[in-house]
Amino acid sequence: MVSPKGGVGKTTLTANLAAALLLAGGGKSNGVLTVDLDPQNMLRLHHGAGVVDGRGLLPAALNGGSFQAACHRSPAGVECLGYGASSDRQRQAFERMLQDDPDWLNTQLDGFDHGLILIDTPPGPSVYLRQVMRAADIIMVVLLADAASFATLDAVNGYLSEYCGERDRWPGVHYVANQTDWDKPLTRDVVQVMKRTLGSRTPLWQIHSDMSVQEAFACRQPVTVYNSRSVAARDIRGIAAWLRTLL
Ligand SMILES: Nc1ncnc2c1ncn2[C@@H]1O[C@H](COP(=O)(O)OP(=O)(O)OP(=O)(O)O)[C@@H](O)[C@H]1O
Ligand SMILES: [Mg+2]
Structure with missing residues (x-):
């Protein structure tokens, strides 16, 4: 998710x-994992983890701990590997590690046996x-x-060619227009012009505001x-059903 x-x-x-994908997949408990690659460390709160729960990816990565033990399971059954609590110094050390090994995540993901892994990222360009x-x-x-958002479409293309350019296989790229309000003429205009710009072969999903x-x-539920x-x-x-079919 970028x-x-x-x-x-x-x-x-x-x-x-993730919660919808778990349901669409029949609720298989080890089926869906979410991973937070954003130092804001907010994803865990969407999975019912405690505000002061410091477990996560960064502490496990820096201390050689188990990622599995750092995961939290939501009441809905989704597993979540939070970013984890960190000092500024720890975050810089982690980011240096990611800078030096651009395929670090790729290697780590091989160690998980989840069918689907959804990864959250911070906005804009970053090591994450x-x-x-x-x-x-x-x-x-x-x-x-x-x-x-429309003005950033060129920037997205820039990230894609810069970061995906060296891969053997180009990933599927899909767009989501979130928080759409169809009563607003601007929403209708922007979605239309985004569709035209992206072309008919690139999906643009929509989620209402x-x-x-x-x-x-606020109720800590999906x-x-x-x-x-x-x-x-x-x-x-709808997006979950489509993703299940695609994958
Ligand atoms: N479809 C929606 N309808 C109404 N509110 C929404 C919808 N989607 C997200 N929001 C709200 O928008 C706000 C921002 O959402 P969120 O924190 O997920 O954005 P983000 O892209 O992860 O932000 P950041 O770039 O800071 O990581 C939150 O208050 C969230 O509840
Ligand atoms: Mg976020």
Whole structure:
């Protein structure tokens, strides 16, 4: 899950899509893992982890601990490997490690036996973005249906050619226009112009702006559980069903 801009809904979508994918896959408990590659360390909160829970990827990576032991399982059954609590010095050491080994994530992912792994990233270019773009089978670019997101489409192409250019196999690249409000003419215009720019062969998924998404987070539940009949839950189930088929 990547985005050129911040605050578009990557973390929310990572967690909610994971829960929907688990349901779509019949709830197999070790089937879906989410991984937080964002120092904001917010993904775990979407999975019911405690605010002060310091476990995660970074402490395990730096101390040679087990990633499996650092995972948290949500009440919905999704496993989550948070970024983990870190000092500035630890984060810099971790980022240097990622800088020196661009395929570090690729190597680590081989050690997991989960059928599906969803990875959250910070916005914009970073060592984390580079790692996922070299490892992912499918890259989901999350945008808002606004002028600023539209203006970043060129930047996305730049990241893709820079970070995926050396791969043997080009990943699937899909776009999501999140928080769409069809009552707004600007939303309709931007989605239309995004579709035209991306071309008919590149999917542009849409997720409605829906307060149920924010309420679900406040109640520490996936929106598909909190309000399964909400429009956002329906949109997210649609993307999950498509991903299941594709994968
Ligand atoms: N479809 C939606 N409808 C309503 N609110 C939404 C929707 N998707 C996300 N949000 C809200 O948007 C805000 C930003 O979401 P989130 O933190 O997931 O974005 P992000 O892209 O991960 O941000 P960052 O770039 O800082 O990591 C949150 O308050 C979230 O609840
Ligand atoms: Mg985020």
